[in-house]
Amino acid sequence: MQNERIDLLASKFLDGSATEAEKAELHAWYDEWKDDELVVVTELPGNEEAVKERILSGILQAMKPDEQIPVAPVRSLRRYWKAAAAAVLLLIAGAGTYLAVKKDALPEQTIASDGLYRNDVAPGKDIATLQLADGSVINLADSIQPGLQQGNASLNKEEEGLLVYTAPSSLKNEAASVSYNTISTPNGGEFKIVLSDGSKVWLNAASSLRFPAAFTGKERNVELSGEAYFEIAHNASQPFTVTAAGTTTRVLGTHFNIKAYNDEEDVTTTLLEGSVRMETGQQQKNLTPGQQALIRNGAKKIDVSAADVDDAVAWKNGYFTFRNENIRDIMRRISRWYDVRVTYEAGVEASAFGGTFSRTKSLKQLLKSLEITNTIHFKIEGKNVTVMP
Structure with missing residues (x-):
């Protein structure tokens, strides 16, 4: 029953028809489970519709890695959204886009090694x-x-x-x-x-x-x-x-x-x-x-x-919490905890990111979560991390 309610509220939020009370209910819902879930927040260049399309396509691609899902208007992706509503929640608030993803929402194969992740780094x-x-x-x-x-x-x-x-x-x-x-x-x-x-x-x-x-x-x-x-x-x-x-x-x-x-x-x-x-x-x-x-x-x-x-005090309680921080500030904190060196390729945008992440996650799991926004990418080689547009 709760999943159906969240499905309805999420759909209304995406449609822009949610009331203030319904928006508050959504925020209260993800506040309740954020200790057990992954919460990602990001601000992206472009209007809100483009933001929705870009992030939703990235989420769905991660959930369906074998299926080619183009960046398309949100209304065209609605048939995919129905299946993902219980696991993914998009909240558009002003200039920011808030994305909450259950930690078990993405299948294990979506964080398997690939050409950009030759190895992984354990947390501190x-x-x-x-x-x-x-x-x-x-x-x-x-x-x-x-x-x-x-x-x-x-x-x-x-x-x-x-x-x-x-x-x-x-x-x-x-x-x-x-x-x-x-x-x-x-x-x-x-x-x-x-x-x-x-x-x-x-x-x-x-x-x-x-x-x-x-x-x-x-x-x-x-x-x-x-x-x-x-x-x-x-x-x-x-x-x-x-x-x-x-x-x-x-x-x-x-x-x-x-x-x-x-x-x-x-x-x-x-x-x-x-x-x-x-x-x-x-x-x-x-x-x-x-x-x-x-x-x-x-x-x-x-x-x-x-x-x-x-x-x-999120760090003391086992979490990273970022609030509209640029990627260099975020990576400075990540590099301390995972003991890695960070370099940046040309063209990395100054978009503001944020969210709550468990510090018990491996480095690859954390970076994969940031990549789901389709705005930034990473390469791990030993103790070196390269940030790419």
Whole structure:
């Protein structure tokens, strides 16, 4: 029954006869299953009718690889659409085209190797290195000595992808000597760490965190490069600060995400719970939950705006989320997670793409999903990806 209802709503949307209530019902429907499905969004040059024709033809060709389906007016393709309506949904909204495809909608043969995909690349995993206070480096993919001492703290690898520090609570307000450690993830890696105060930090790929093995004194200070999500243990007498790319985030106890990669123009801090104060140069601004602070690298201005907090922490929850981003920005994030090098052929358009993709997918599966829009193509050779028009 639900498939018939979605079929009807999708057809009305394509016809332009859907009411606002029916459009809202469609959006609510795909929001409900997007964790289990593949969602693709794209903006293309040309009018909306041309967009419909181009994308729908690409979808149908992927679903029927042995059948030649020309790019034709949508009304001529309607007989194909009827069979695909339960698996494919096109939503035209303003200048954007939203496409939702169930992850099992495309048969396995549609992602088989072909001339442009000579091999595949596995997604990233829990890998990192830990530099100790004496300069020695531990590969966290290996087992480590239980209860390894670092100054006044001990550390243990409690499970794959999780490192835990513990220290006596009596140290928190003492001016004791500090042993600094640095945990670093490579391209294709992520890791979680529990600091000695109980604060939790998730590190994204190509990121590092420098921190004291045990917090002492009046503040808890760490330094970030790259991206991390923080859940800070509350301690009003010992504020927590994160320094990243010339910015400082001050908190007492809260949940927030910071992205501060050296190869990106912006430093962004997104607040999920609690409150934080952003500082750069002489400027300071407070954030409330649901807000994001943006600071251009090298600038001293803090811009605060409403944020989609789910998008900000999608990586932590196992997803890529793109929102009207150009292909170079998208591929920068993809290259970090899959540890690949990316080059571009002449003629690649500056169309804006977006959507939600599982980070557990192989690289080929992700790129095939982008290709279904018929606007861009990819070639994988070893650890090299070529983007083609």
